[in-house]
Amino acid sequence: MNNQNLASADILIVDDVPENIRLLSTMLMDFGFRVRKSINGKMALMAVKALKPDLILLDINMQGINGYQVCEALKNNPDTSEIPIIFVSAINQIEDKIKAFQVGGVDYITKPFQVEEVMARIHNQLKIQNLQRDLQLQNQQLKATQKQLAATQVELIQKEKMVALNQLVAGIFHELNNPINFISGNLDPAYQYVEDIIELINLYRQEYPHPSPQILARSEKLELDFILEDLQKLIRSLKTGIKRIDQIMLALRIFSRTNEAEMKSIDLHECLNSVLHLIRHRLQGNNHNIEIKVIQQKAENLPFITCYAGLINQVIMNLINNAIDSLQSADSQAHESDWVPTIWITTEQVNPNRVAIRIRDNGMGIAPELQSRLFDPFFTTKTVGQGMGLGLATSYQIVVEKHNGQLILSSIPGEGAEFRVELPIAPIPQRSVS
Template identity: 50%
Template sequence: MNSNKNLIESQSFDILIVDDTPENIRFLSTLLIEQGYQVRKALTGKMALTAAQAATPDLILLDINMPHLNGYETCKLLKQNEETASVPVIFLSALNDVVDKVKAFQVGGVDFISKPFQFEEVLLRIQTHLQIRVLQSQLHLKNTQLENALEGLKQMQTQLLRKEKLSGLGQLVAGVCHEINNPVSFIAGNLKPAQDSIQTLLKLIDVYQTEYPEPSPVIQTLLEEAELDFLVSDLQNMMRSMRTGVDRIGSIVLALRIFSRLGESDIKPTNIHECIDSTLLLLHHRFAEKSMMPEIKIIKDYGNLPLVACHSSEMNQVFLNLLTNAIDALQQKFSHSDSLLEHPMIQIITETNALKQTVIRIKDNGIGISDNVEKHLFEPFFTTKPVGQGIGLGLATSYQIVVERHKGNLSYCANVGSTEFKIEIPTTLIDSQLSEE
């Protein structure tokens, strides 16, 4: 009992005594004040409610038999109020029936002391419940600190994973671009000489046919087998296809460079439309028609945007995350739908708002977002995807990049069969405005 007493004596506790008999109040208050407690008094349940709401007490001694508003009713009202719900209530009553005691606990009381009472008993019960209240407060504080520490750890882990992911992406893209550029440059460099050589050979064949219109039987047989006219036409088509393929590879390499911003400073004026287009190019294979899925239609409604000072590679990551989520939502809807009334669609709208912010909207007509998912949408490691298909960092990382890194806003509007994410970032952003790495 000594440890309990030391714990509660280290603080100044406020006790509210509620009794319609003044003599009882005077007796209890005198003894409690002598023990070092602060005491307030109330003669009715209504006065008790007013006093408790004005300043929340640490404990309430509450009589049951009072006119107009008895102790049970008063306790119910105290427990319904968020500010006084956690205050321990000890009932004091001449009623000693088991039914009365049970009712006292049912309405929220923590203890029941029958009159006439011994003050030593009352004091010990008060000390016990005050100690419990102190321990509960300490536990609540520790839980809050733990929750804050856990949230901080999640944010730190998200940030570390984002940095590691971006760093790894940059290294991967640098290696891929280097490995692709060498053979592609070799092919591109030889296409023109090859084309010239083919033209020379074709010209030589044409002149040979003019000079020697009657070839030998062997040559005649070879010409027929080769189908020379078709071969000439097909050869030209093959050369054009190879040139188109080389140009396509070159555009993909350029898109990769733009996406990862290789060789550029971290913050610089950026063409947002160029960033979006490079991301769309990298995701092009996912837009194509599949056996179970129609082609995804991309609608670009670009406004007249100025250059935006930002972390280009990080903003590209945001666009990739949001577009990937939109594609996944469309696949979930249209891969299991026989309806021809809708066509899978992603709409991208850019504009500048009244606050001179750059606004990017990415809208899809996929499955939408359920109420349960909305509650956790931007939480790290929350995902609705099957195991192995996502770790729940896409939207959390995007939120951190837009809101914390670029002092902007990332919001969404979700209805049944429609989702729109809206990015708002300052058009001008200097280094000092950005959060630290």
């Protein structure tokens, strides 16, 4: 209702004296208002429930439910609490006027009244109501804009981080690829050379079982037998180390999806393996961190999904890291003595069109009053310096807004938390973001 439509507002008159109702309704209709009438408090409450008026003119002294009780009932109902109520009464005692304002009235007109006074007060309240509605609308628009700006800021930060990560990965591959290939390619012939030399030395020992004193002394000083035995172990360890580096490089390449198209078909189990490979150091116990057990329950024949592969890897990384942070910050004294910090990772096909990943921990859980804010940008329960509150907000954007999936939190304080990610198997149009 704008200022031009104030005169056509819907006004409910509540009075148990028919003459008063006729007088007020005639006066209001002459000014263009739409008027409804109720002769008692019960009928007034029914009329408001059927159709909310823009303003109510309410008498105080009525049989049955009086005006104060009607006003209190309307103000206690969230659906009708915003309706302005002007009391119109012959009572002129100051205590009655105070009570009228205490129960929620916005104005008070004393009978007998002047037409100009009634019209002025009605127009004033309707203008105030109109301004309040405009303000509420502007506040809603401002909140939506603020939310969009925060989401855009998160997206820009994450894009910058991913660009930096891709550049780092590309640099690592460029700098390490050649030396790793060189070492890996030469370890096998080096191992063969060592075996040949050892075989030759053993033949010399068979042919010349009595070496000279100088050779014997030198062999004892060098501990030749130990060297011959340990040299083969050393090269085998080098081969194991190179294999480990290859696995890390592969996991990093899968995680960042370097040089691959944004939208592609991926194996979620491969993504999980690569992430767990990269953060294995956080799961292993040391002087600073507790050891965390990971239990995987992978669905057989889980279909590949078509998605932004690098972003889905980022979501998996964020959620597992979040579970690790929760377990590491949990007070072990609050658990049973046999408490084993554990993360359960489960994959399943929900229906023919969707798959799900569930990541659950047995930490301290999340308080109910925090759960509704957990996906808000820059909101974090961590201490200063441990996080910016972007991980879960970014994950929500990726899953819900970019993939039309679902990211659902369920948590019982003291028993842990679970994040469930549902993703469509085939891409569908993105939701518009207002």
